[in-house]
Amino acid sequence: MEPIPVFVPTELYLALAVVLFVMGALGVVIRRSAILIFMSIELMLNAGNLAIVAFARHWGQVGGQVLVFFVMTVAAAEVAVGLALIVTIFRSRRSINVDELHQMEG
Amino acid sequence: MIQMPTLESLNFGVAFPALSLVIGAVLLLVVDVFLPERRKGLVPWLALLGVLVSLAVSMINYNEVGEAFSGMFIADPFTSLVNIIVLISAALSILLAMDYLRRTEMEHRSDYYLLLLFTTSGMLFMGAANDLIVVFVALELLSIPLYVLSGFRRPNLKSEEAALKYFLLGAFASGFLVFGIAMIYGATGTTNLPGVWAGTAAIVESASPSLYLLLLGVGLIVVSLGFKVAAVPFHMWTPDVYEGAPTPVTAFMSVGTKAGSFAALLRILVVGLPTLILTGATSAAWANTLAILAALTMILGNFVALRQMNIKRMLAYSSIAHAGYILMAVAAAGDPAVGNQGVQAALIYLLTYAFTNLGAFAIVIALERNDGTGGQLDDFRGLASQRPVLALLMTFFMLSLTGIPLTAGFIGKWYVFLSAINAGLVLLAVIGAVTSVVAAFYYIRIIVRMYLQEGDANIGTSRLSYTLGAAILVAGLGTLIFGVLPFLVADLTQGVQIVRTIAQIAGGG
Amino acid sequence: MDLMDLNEWAFIGVFLVIAALLPIVPIAMGRLLGPRKPNPVKTDTYECGIETVGDTWIQFKIQYYIFALVFLAFDVEAVFLFPWAVAYGGLGFFAFVEILIFLALLSLALIYVWRKGALKWT
Numbered sequence: 021m022e023p024i025p026v027f028v029p030t031e032l033y034l035a036l037a038v039v040l041f042v043m044g045a046l047g048v049v050i051r052r053s054a055i056l057i058f059m060s061i062e063l064m065l066n067a068g069n070l071a072i073v074a075f076a077r078h079w080g081q082v083g084g085q086v087l088v089f090f091v092m093t094v095a096a097a098e099v100a101v102g103l104a105l106i107v108t109i110f111r112s113r114r115s116i117n118v119d120e121l122h123q124m125e126g
Numbered sequence: 127m128i129q130m131p132t133l134e135s136l137n138f139g140v141a142f143p144a145l146s147l148v149i150g151a152v153l154l155l156v157v158d159v160f161l162p163e164r165r166k167g168l169v170p171w172l173a174l175l176g177v178l179v180s181l182a183v184s185m186i187n188y189n190e191v192g193e194a195f196s197g198m199f200i201a202d203p204f205t206s207l208v209n210i211i212v213l214i215s216a217a218l219s220i221l222l223a224m225d226y227l228r229r230t231e232m233e234h235r236s237d238y239y240l241l242l243l244f245t246t247s248g249m250l251f252m253g254a255a256n257d258l259i260v261v262f263v264a265l266e267l268l269s270i271p272l273y274v275l276s277g278f279r280r281p282n283l284k285s286e287e288a289a290l291k292y293f294l295l296g297a298f299a300s301g302f303l304v305f306g307i308a309m310i311y312g313a314t315g316t317t318n319l320p321g322v323w324a325g326t327a328a329i330v331e332s333a334s335p336s337l338y339l340l341l342l343g344v345g346l347i348v349v350s351l352g353f354k355v356a357a358v359p360f361h362m363w364t365p366d367v368y369e370g371a372p373t374p375v376t377a378f379m380s381v382g383t384k385a386g387s388f389a390a391l392l393r394i395l396v397v398g399l400p401t402l403i404l405t406g407a408t409s410a411a412w413a414n415t416l417a418i419l420a421a422l423t424m425i426l427g428n429f430v431a432l433r434q435m436n437i438k439r440m441l442a443y444s445s446i447a448h449a450g451y452i453l454m455a456v457a458a459a460g461d462p463a464v465g466n467q468g469v470q471a472a473l474i475y476l477l478t479y480a481f482t483n484l485g486a487f488a489i490v491i492a493l494e495r496n497d498g499t500g501g502q503l504d505d506f507r508g509l510a511s512q513r514p515v516l517a518l519l520m521t522f523f524m525l526s527l528t529g530i531p532l533t534a535g536f537i538g539k540w541y542v543f544l545s546a547i548n549a550g551l552v553l554l555a556v557i558g559a560v561t562s563v564v565a566a567f568y569y570i571r572i573i574v575r576m577y578l579q580e581g582d583a584n585i586g587t588s589r590l591s592y593t594l595g596a597a598i599l600v601a602g603l604g605t606l607i608f609g610v611l612p613f614l615v616a617d618l619t620q621g622v623q624i625v626r627t628i629a630q631i632a633g634g635g
Numbered sequence: 636m637d638l639m640d641l642n643e644w645a646f647i648g649v650f651l652v653i654a655a656l657l658p659i660v661p662i663a664m665g666r667l668l669g670p671r672k673p674n675p676v677k678t679d680t681y682e683c684g685i686e687t688v689g690d691t692w693i694q695f696k697i698q699y700y701i702f703a704l705v706f707l708a709f710d711v712e713a714v715f716l717f718p719w720a721v722a723y724g725g726l727g728f729f730a731f732v733e734i735l736i737f738l739a740l741l742s743l744a745l746i747y748v749w750r751k752g753a754l755k756w757t
Contacts, residue, residue, distance in 0.1 A: 048298050054290060061294070065300070065301050068308045071309070075312035087259050087307070087311070089714050090262065091262065096707055097266070097708060097711075098270060101293070102273075104704065105293050107700065109289075152740065156747075159747055
C-alpha cells in the first residue's frame with residue numbers, strides 16, 4: 021500500500037518517541053522510589069506506543085493500532101501486579117526505596 | 127479492508143498443544159475456587175495432568191507443520207521440541223513444589239499451580255510465535271505470573287525483595303521489547319516474521335535509511351530478551367532473584383524462562399532477520415553482537431560463581447554462564463551456512479540443561495530446611511556418609527553441569543562448540559572451553575565438600591517425599607540417558623529446522 | 636466561500652454569544668435587583684458536605700485498593716470491545732462468537748475474584 025500523505029512527518033513523531041523513551045530509561049536508572057521507577061517504565065512503554073501509532077499512520081495500516089491495544093492492556097495487567105507487589109513490600113518494610121532492598125548481597 | 131479470519135485460517139488443531147494447556151489452566155482456575163478446602167490437595171495433581179496431556183499431544187504431533195491464527199502461530203518440530211523442554215520442566219517443578227509447599231506450610235495456597243500453568247503457557251506461545259505481537263503478549267504471559275511466584279513466600283522479606291527486583295527489571299525489559307518491535311514495524315511495515323524477512327531483504331538491498339531503524343530494533347530486542355535469559359550485562363537481577371524466590375520457582379525460572387526466551391530470540395533472528403547482513407560481512411549483523419555477549423556472559427558467570435558460598439547464588443551464576451553457551455549457538459546461527467545447526471545446538475543444550483539443572487535444584491530443595499536455611503555450600507559437608515544416594519546424584523548433576531563425557535551436559539556442549547567452530551567463531555569456542563575448565567572448580571568444590579570433608583549435613587528432610595524422589599529420579603534418568611545414548615538427541619533434533627513459511631517446506635527447504 | 640459556509644461560522648458565533656450571556660445575565664440581575672443585607676452566616680464560604688476532620692493523609696482501607704486493581708484490569712479490556720462494536724456490521728457471526736469467548740474468560744476471572752472473597756466488604 022502507498023504511504024498516505026500526512027501533515028506532520030513521521031520523523032517528528034519518531035523523534036518525540038525516542039526522547040520520551042530515553043527520558044523513561046534514564047528515570048528508571050536515576051529514580052530510587054519503586055513507584056517512580058515504575059512510572060518511568062510506563063513512559064517507555066508509551067513511547068513505544070507512540071512510535072507504533074505513528075508508523076501505522078505512515079504505512080496506512082490498522083495493524084499497528086491493534087498492536088498498541090495489546091501493549092496497553094498488557095501494561096494494565098502489569099500495573100495491577102506491580103502495584104500489588106509494591107504495596108506488599110511497603111506493608112512489611114514501610115519503605116519502597118530500592119536502595120534499601122539489600123537482604124541479599126554477593 | 128478488514129479480513130475476517132475463517133476457521134481454516136485459524137487452524138486451531140495445529141496450536142493444540144499450547145491451547146490444551148491454556149484451557150487446562152483456565153479450567154483449573156474455576157475448579158480451584160470451587161473445591162472445598164480439604165480437597166485442595168487435588169489441585170497439583172490436576173495441574174500435573176494438564177501438563178502431561180499437553181506434553182503427550184506435543185510428542186504425538188512432533189513432526190506436524192502448520193500455521194494457526196492467520197499465520198501468527200506456527201507449529202513445526204522446533205515448536206514441538208521447545209514445548210517438550212518447557213513441559214518436562216513444568217512437570218518436574220510441580221513435583222518439586224508439592225514437596226516444598228507442604229514443608230513451608232503453604233500447601234493451602236493452591237494458586238501457585240495456576241500461576242505455574244499460566245507462565246508455562248506463555249513459554250509455549252513464545253516457542254511458536256510467528257509474529258512480534260505474539261512474542262510480546264507471550265513474554266508478558268510468561269513474566270507476570272513469575273513476578274508473583276517469586277514473591278510467593280511472603281511475608282518473607284527475601285522473597286518479596288526478589289519479586290520487586292524481578293518485576294522492575296522485567297518491566298524495564300518489556301519496555302525495550304515494545305520499542306524494538308516499534309522500530310522493526312516502522313522499518314518493514316509489518317510485525318509478521320516472514321513479512322519482516324521479506325522487508326529486510328528489500329531494505330538491505332536498497333541500503334535505505336530504514337536500515338538504521340532495523341538495527342536499532344534488533345538491538346533493543348536483544349537487550350530485552352537478554353534480560354530474560356540473564357545474559358551479561360543484563361544479568362544483575364539474577365542472583366538476588368534466584369536466591370530470594372522459593373526454590374522450586376527458581377528451578378523452573380532457570381530452565382523454562384531460558385527455553386521460552388531463547389526460542390523467541392531464535393525465531394525473531396533466524397526467521398525474521400537472517401538477511402540483515404551488512405555489506406562486506408558474511409554473517410548477520412546481530413551475530414557479532416551476540417558473540418560478544420556470549421563471551422562476556424561465559425566469562426563473568428563462571429568467574430563470579432567461583433566465590434559464591436550460597437548454593438542458590440552459585441547456581442544463579444552458573445545459570446548465567448550456561449546462557450552464555452546457548453548464546454554462542456545463537457551467534458553461530460547468524461552464519462547462513464550454519465543457520466540450522468546453531469538452532470539445533472541451542473535446543474539440545476536447553477534440553478540437557480533442563481534435566482541437569484532441575485535435578486540439582488531438586489537436591490537443593492531436599493537439603494533446604496523449612497526456615498529457608500541450609501543453602502550454604504558448607505551445609506553439603508559430610509553428605510556422602512549420611513545420604514550416599516543423594517550425594518551420588520548431586521555429584522552426577524554437578525559433573526553434567528561441568529560437561530564431563532557420559533553426562534547430558536557433555537552432549538549439549540559438544541553440539542554448541544561444533545556449531546560455533548563451523549560458523550568460524552573459533553575464538554569464542556576457545557573462550558567457552560577455557561571457562562568450562564574454570565567452571566569445573568566450583569562444581570567440583572561441592573563434590574569435595576560432600577565426600578572429603580567431615581560435617582553434619584543437617585538436611586531438611588528426614589525422608590524424601592515420593593514427589594521429590596520422583597522428580598530427582600526423572601531428572602537423573604534424563605541426564606544419564608541423553609549422556610550415554612547421544613543418538614537419541616540426534617534423532618530428536620534432526621528434523622528441527624526453523625520453518626519460515628509452509629511453502630518453504632513444500633519446496634524442500 | 637459561499638453563503639452556506641458563512642452560515643456555519645455564524646452559527647458558532649451565535650452559540651458563543653449565548654453561552655456567555657447565560658451566566659452573565661442572571662448574575663447581573665441578582666446584583667441589580669436583589670436587596671443586600673449581609674450577616675456573618677451569609678458571608679461565610681460555602682462548601683458542600685460536612686466539614687473535614689483531621690488530616691487527609693490517612694491510611695485507606697486495603698479493600699479500596701483491591702477494588703481499584705480489579706477495576707483496572709477489567710476497565711482496560713473494554714478497549715477490545717470498542718473496535719469490535721464499531722466494526723460489528725461488517726464482521727458477522729464469527730466475531731460475535733470470538734467476543735463471547737473473550738467475555739467468558741473475563742467473567743471467569745470475575746468468578747475467581749468473587750470466590751476468593753475479594754468483593755466482600757468487611
